Amino acid sequence: MSVVLVSCGAGIDSGTEEALTAARALAAAAGLPLAWAIVGVPEDAAAALAACHGVARLDVLADTRLADAGPDLLVAALAGYCRQRQPGVVLFNQTAVTRLVAPRLAGRLGAAVVTNAFALRFADGALEVTATAFGGDTHVIYRLTTATRVVCLTTTTLTAEPAASAGPVVRETVAVDLDGVVERFRVTSAPRTEGPRLEDAEIIVSGGRGFGSAANYELVRQLAGALGGLWGGSRAIVDDGWIDSSRQVGLTGKITRPRLYIAAGISGASQHMAGCAAARTIVAINKDQDAAIFRYARYGIVGDCLEVMPELIKAARS
Ligand SMILES: Cc1cc2nc3c(=O)[nH]c(=O)nc-3n(C[C@H](O)[C@H](O)[C@H](O)COP(=O)(O)OP(=O)(O)OC[C@H]3O[C@@H](n4cnc5c(N)ncnc54)[C@H](O)[C@@H]3O)c2cc1C
Numbered sequence: 169m170s171v172v173l174v175s176c177g178a179g180i181d182s183g184t185e186e187a188l189t190a191a192r193a194l195a196a197a198a199g200l201p202l203a204w205a206i207v208g209v210p211e212d213a214a215a216a217l218a219a220c221h222g223v224a225r226l227d228v229l230a231d232t233r234l235a236d237a238g239p240d241l242l243v244a245a246l247a248g249y250c251r252q253r254q255p256g257v258v259l260f261n262q263t264a265v266t267r268l269v270a271p272r273l274a275g276r277l278g279a280a281v282v283t284n285a286f287a288l289r290f291a292d293g294a295l296e297v298t299a300t301a302f303g304g305d306t307h308v309i310y311r312l313t314t315a316t317r318v319v320c321l322t323t324t325t326l327t328a329e330p331a332a333s334a335g336p337v338v339r340e341t342v343a344v345d346l347d348g349v350v351e352r353f354r355v356t357s358a359p360r361t362e363g364p365r366l367e368d369a370e371i372i373v374s375g376g377r378g379f380g381s382a383a384n385y386e387l388v389r390q391l392a393g394a395l396g397g398l399w400g401g402s403r404a405i406v407d408d409g410w411i412d413s414s415r416q417v418g419l420t421g422k423i424t425r426p427r428l429y430i431a432a433g434i435s436g437a438s439q440h441m442a443g444c445a446a447a448r449t450i451v452a453i454n455k456d457q458d459a460a461i462f463r464y465a466r467y468g469i470v471g472d473c474l475e476v477m478p479e480l481i482k483a484a485r486s
Pocket of ligand 1: 302303375376377378379401402403404405416417418419420421422432433434435436437438439440443453454455456459471472473474
């Protein structure tokens with residue numbers, strides 16, 4: 169039995185190191201070897217990371233059709249891989265892609281599956297997984313007793329730490345049989361992705377419904393520009409059409425980890441915080457001193473964002 173982290177995609181997703189750290193801790197506590205299975209991920213970059221994180225074996229799933237695979241091919245490839253390796257725990261760093269793949273893989277394997285997980289440990293022969301539920305408001309502990317368990321980790325509250333000591337990483341190429349697998353998903357349009365990504369931003373200024381109108385939201389863009397950061401917002405203003413969904417921060421939007429997150433006119437709903445709670449410093453501006461956002465903020469300004477923001481823009485520009 170082993171613990172395996174699975175990564176799929178053209179690059180190394182943010183949160184991968186956090187997931188590797190959690191996978192290593194779980195494997196070490198149970199005395200199990202840690203493997204990392206990659207599909208499409210650049211092999212040399214993964215090997216370097218594997219060496220820092222105490223991965224015993226790097227499994228490279230090899231098939232030309234996996235270079236840019238959709239969910240059908242990924243599920244088939246990973247099911248074949250798991251049948252060969254029989255891991256006890258299959259972990260994913262939760263992304264839009266792995267959220268699609270993990271439950272289907274679990275279905276193929278007859279395995280239990282948990283998504284939105286943020287803590288896991290073995291207890292009394294079961295894998296105990298703590299996850300958020302009901303849009304982030306509730307924490308649930310699941311006890312998984314199937315031979316294989318599939319878990320999607322949300323990594324915003326996890327920290328990445330390299331292993332104190334690490335041995336050599338064995339690289340293995342694993343052949344998978346994709347004969348007869350037909351990809352039924354076709355991407356007909358994708359969100360605009362030009363420019364830097366919110367997920368990678370060091371500074372984010374986000375606005376919420378407290379701005380009152382799309383025109384007032386311009387203040388958010390101006391402050392972000394003055395600070396050399398990116399602008400984002402809550403789902404409420406995406407729904408109202410003020411900004412594009414690619415700018416939404418939160419559970420159903422972008423998961424960010426900036427150094428500085430300024431949240432103006434945002435209430436601090438748990439679903440929003442799921443996308444920014446990992447920020448090193450949160451500054452909140454809200455006219456309601458009891459707003460939930462102040463529970464997360466290091467610095468808080470109780471005031472009208474339409475008055476405070478112009479002052480901040482002036483200060484940032486000078
Ligand atoms: C399954 C699910 C998933 C969700 N996913 C997300 C998600 O990914 N991201 C997300 O953001 N939300 C998400 N939501 C919605 C979330 O629950 C909240 O409804 C949303 O975040 C609220 O947005 P808001 O804070 O901008 O608006 P509001 O809740 O309306 O809050 C506005 C805030 O602005 C303050 N305010 C008003 N006027 C001013 C002023 N002039 N100056 C300063 N402050 C002012 C108010 O005091 C208030 O705190 C999700 C909900 C569900 C159920």
